[in-house]
Amino acid sequence: MLKTRHAHDHACEHGHPPVDVLKVAEARCAEKKLKLTPIRREVLSHLAASPAPVGAYDLIERMHRESGRRPAPISVYRVLDFLLEAGLAHRIESRNAFVACAHRHESRDLVVFMICDSCGCVSEASGAPVEKDLAAIAKAAGFRPATQVVEMFGRCAHCGTPAEA
Template identity: 90%
Template sequence: MLRTRHHDHDHACEHGHPPVDVLKVAEARCAERKLKLTPIRREVLSHLAASPAPMGAYDLIEKMHHSSGRRPAPISVYRVLDFLLEAGLAHRIESRNAYVACAHRHDGPDLVVFMICDACGCVSEASGAPVEKDLAAIAGAAGFTAASRVVEMFGRCAHCGPTEKT
């Protein structure tokens, strides 16, 4: 299946959180956990929140270079991304090797479902709670222990319409 990724599209995706909202959640979460939201962490999170599609580390570096005129080292951006993941402020979309901001208040072990549009690349996040027990039962019956609590679904967002049949 061909999966395209377009960052420049003309519709709002459900993923797109207003950066101010994401930063408010991040500030509160960091205060609760006694973590520091440094300027570079804030900047990376803001870019993730403003993007309608997942962003890779090098996408972030280019955005940061464009917005601030400085180009951070890749290792610095990867460290920030690791912090954001650990703090529950971002998620990694494994199939895209990219990241999205998270303004939801769920715990690390909660099942998260990502719906990824094949046409425009936008990502919507939903709780997997309604199917969590069924997936655990399926895995258990197969003697499988899940290392990840993320489901990625591919298809078309409401704006892009149904997948074309070939």
């Protein structure tokens, strides 16, 4: 079971400083002629500041604590959909939660998520080396994937190997 610490004692690979994520977001939105509205910026900042994936209702609570206003769930879900489509965030399927993305890849590119069972951090790596293998497996089975998500669970470099009992 995933134990998520609220305060990490180490930096997570995915935990980009919000300023870096916002710079990437601004550049990407300018390239694609998309608007980075204040609420989109606010949600992305909260995702970037979190070392672990964040669910939509957790985002709403964080936004409420910070600003005193509680956005409607539909507004937050629309923002998350925008961020996913723009390639500025990822959905961690197994957690039904989201992480910010400051990497320069397309939203349709295969990404491998490495999720630490101890601290909850998520690291991201390109799935390009395994994408052809997965396509071949699907083709051999006569299967046409609509989406591909690869999530691995274990321990991050900081948390290391669990102690022997």
